[in-house]
Amino acid sequence: MTHWLIAPIILPALLAPFIVLAARYHITIQRAFSLAGVVAQVVIAAALAWNVSDGSVLLYQLGDWAAPFGIVLVGDQLSTLMVLLTSVLSLFVLLYAIGSGCDNMGKHFHPLFQFQLMGILGAFLTGDLFNLFVFFEVLLIASYGMMIHSGGNARLQAGVQYVLFNLIGSTLFLFALGAIYAEAGTLNMADLAQRVTLIGPEETVGIRIAAVLLLLVFAIKAAVVPLHFWLPSSYAEAPGPVAALFAIMTKIGAYAIIRVYTMVFPPDLEVTAGLHGQWLLPAALVSLAIGMVGVLAARRLDRLITYSVIGSMGMVMVSIALFTPEGVAAALYYIIHSTLAAALLFLIVDMVRNARGSVELTEQPAMAGTALVSGMFFVGAIAMAGLPPLSGFLGKLLVLDAGFDTDQVAWIWATVLISSLISILGFARAGSIVFWKAHSIEPPEVAPEHAPPGVLSAVAAGGLVTLLIAHTVFAGQVHGYTTRMAATLFAPDAYIATVIGTPGKLSTPKEEEEK
């Protein structure tokens, strides 16, 4: 049993209180420790991902208690890939936050950042539904603090909406967990996967309700229409780097849906037949359409990006909702792309906000450092709208290909293609208003003081651009990896055998005296 599997959770959990207690008045020390922690995180995550890339499953039993009685962390290919994605993203986001000075505008940015990482990584690594809830709460309570970082009335008001919506989601999650426990008597995912198959066809009411409630909770996290209303104002009002980190949060919902609805409630399970298999796809198509129409309709750049996040989550969910290995493989490829592209765009919006003073889509004089920012916006917009040559295009092709053999092929192709066209229009309109038309306007006599983005900020955003390009160049390898991963997701025998079969404290047989 390797102890490294718990390191991604332990490291930020120790680092955050250390920063609060020992370095609260020294922003430089905070930055150094936070950065060192995140770099270590990337190394650990890469090592874990390398370790399981042959298809093995890592298991960590807390206190050596065997599942299903003890708490377990499980690292398979999917979890470690998401952990690696989160770590890499957080590195660039942290660099940007330091470079733009955003972390110094209010107190406790770095501890909250670390707690947020702890929650996200824990949610990816846990093998237990209740701990998924606990880690959701950890990441949410940190995100509440991050979202209202450095304050402001609009931000606080958006924060209230965000917190309340997520509290309702948490309550729903608890109802779902209670229902599952009442029906199956376990919350360990691997154990649950075995037990739901034993439920007779005449007693499915409870478990069906639980499955739908759980799907609703994850759909709230993934911002699937009609549960997306919390996203636009909270992401738009959050500070730029925080919104960029939040780009991974919607993917947690997608991850949880992939995990639970391929292993615990797989599409061929009779007990929950006709639930998520039928209802998720229409909802995902509507999210895709609404998100991309929102891109065209937005009057502010930050709102535009938030709607493109909803649209790209719609694309991910369309692919997941097929519940085929091809669909999930395409969805995983698109998840990586969409996380990087959304984070890049949120960073660019923050650069525009700092250099221009506002993010309204109105014609204003050219801002400081416009060449660099507009170039990056061009790349980000191409990636997000899914134009060649970047990975958005390839991801979309994979989704279209996965949807080709299904009955709903007309719906999927029509929605994906038309919504792409709309989003291209939306991005082109925004880019031309903010960056091109600016040159035809005379700058005012007394130009307001706005600094161009700093070197470190540009490096952080440039790093994300590089990752997007790498994701395109190595698309074959990445998609091959996600295809192998999807195959193991739909045949989770190795996962279940590792979790249930590994002996721990309780499994050493004793003399049976009772009975």
Next chain:
Amino acid sequence: MELLVAAVIGAMTAGGIYLLLRLRTFPVILGISLLTYAVNVFLFTSGRLTVGAPPVLRDTLEVYADPLPQALVLTAIVISFGMTAVVVMIALGAFLGSDDDHIDDDPHEHDSHPVEEQP
């Protein structure tokens, strides 16, 4: 007893959802609190209702209460308590900052000048 507990959970949930659909922060926070009470009781009952039974296994024992939901409820209570405190503070901050405790998106939200005082 099952009927009584189920009715209580149902009543609290209904009241909580009604309050959630209000427009101002105070009733909504009350509604969230009601909902969390309801879900805590619900989690308790997910281990089946037993009266006067110990939650610890012993050799001579015939009936015992499921200890796991009790542990889950403890966690849920702590989390929901903390979350409610956070939301109260943020809502208070938003109210004191803008003199407005509506939680819906109001059309003046993005104006730079503050919302006018109502007489």
